[in-house]
Amino acid sequence: MAAVLSYDSLVHAVAGAVGSVTAMTVFFPLDTARLRLQVDEKRKSKTTHTVLLEIIKEEGLLAPYRGWFPVISSLCCSNFVYFYTFNSLKAVWVKGKRSTTGKDLVVGFVAGVVNVLLTTPLWVVNTRLKLQGAKFRNEDIIPTNYKGIMDAFHQIMRDEGILALWNGTFPSLLLVFNPAIQFMFYEGLKRQLLKRRMQLSSLDVFIIGAIAKAIATTVTYPMQTVQSILRFGHHRLNPENRRLGRLRNILYLLHQRVRRFGIMGLYKGLEAKLLQTVLTAALMFLVYEKLTAATFTVMGLKNGHKR
Secondary structure (H helix, E strand, C coil): CCCCCCHHHHHHHHHHHHHHHHHHHHCHHHHHHHHHHHHCCCCCCCCHHHHHHHHHHHHCCCHHHCCHHHHHHHHHHHHHHHHHHHHHHHHHHHCCCCCCHHHHHHHHHHHHHHHHHHHHHHHHHHHHHHHCCCCCCCCCECCCCCCCHHHHHHHHHHHHCHHHHHCCHHHHHHCCHHHHHHHHHHHHHHHHHHHHCCCCCHHHHHHHHHHHHHHHHHHHHHHHHHHHHHHHCCECCCHHHCHHHCHHHHHHHHHHHHHHHCHHHHHCCHHHHHHHHHHHHHHHHHHHHHHHHHHHHHCCCCCCCCC
8 A cells, every 4th residue: 555655656647747748738739630630531631741731721820739728637637647556556566576578568557447447538528629610521520619628528418428428438448558568668678778778868768768659559549540539429420339439339430431441541640640649758758757767866765666
């Protein structure tokens, strides 16, 4: 219990949250482009820069940053939960010994499940707000009118029921493999490098963070597309299948995507996602490592988590 409520875990959680907020803010327009490519199926532009230019031309210079606050709020909460759970579980299980790749994967998976169940409502709301006011090419998309985060929560619960806040939960649970795979590769690469040198440079951390996220994103991207569509929740899809993004609805969406766009339709927006997520993850890990090390140094404490 002491390990779960430790100062160590709190420092890692705060550093992870700050790192993710910093990185997402820097690369936020890339996430906007990715989401438009995933949700707006009839958009002809296929590259990140052309989509961003279209958005700026049609919707204004600040449009790529639409929905920044709810996304950052959700990301801050989500990463605080994930990093706190990950490092607490790791401290309990590893107990001062050197961790292994298998343990990192299991701990990352469990931390991901906890994170999904607690924070999915925040992500449903921020997806809606991020796409509100967008000029879509797809006429099947029903426009929304939310005044802010709390109004979005209220309208969704009133019009669609409280369970609609957990739309996309099933693919999100499947996607816990994304951060689990990411952390497995990150921790593994980090251990390999530390065998050869006493300390990692900023460039080392940036590169291994980028590699780990690139692998995880490519493996899980088709499910991320389904997750975005279900969270948005305003396509005129099979109504009897809409609730919670269950397996039948996921298979239906995947089949429709392949039938209309071919197998590559499952990877529409991957370029933008890789650019955004890889650079964001690399910068996040860099800020996270530096902030964690600085905090422990200032407080005169030793980081108890051996990597």
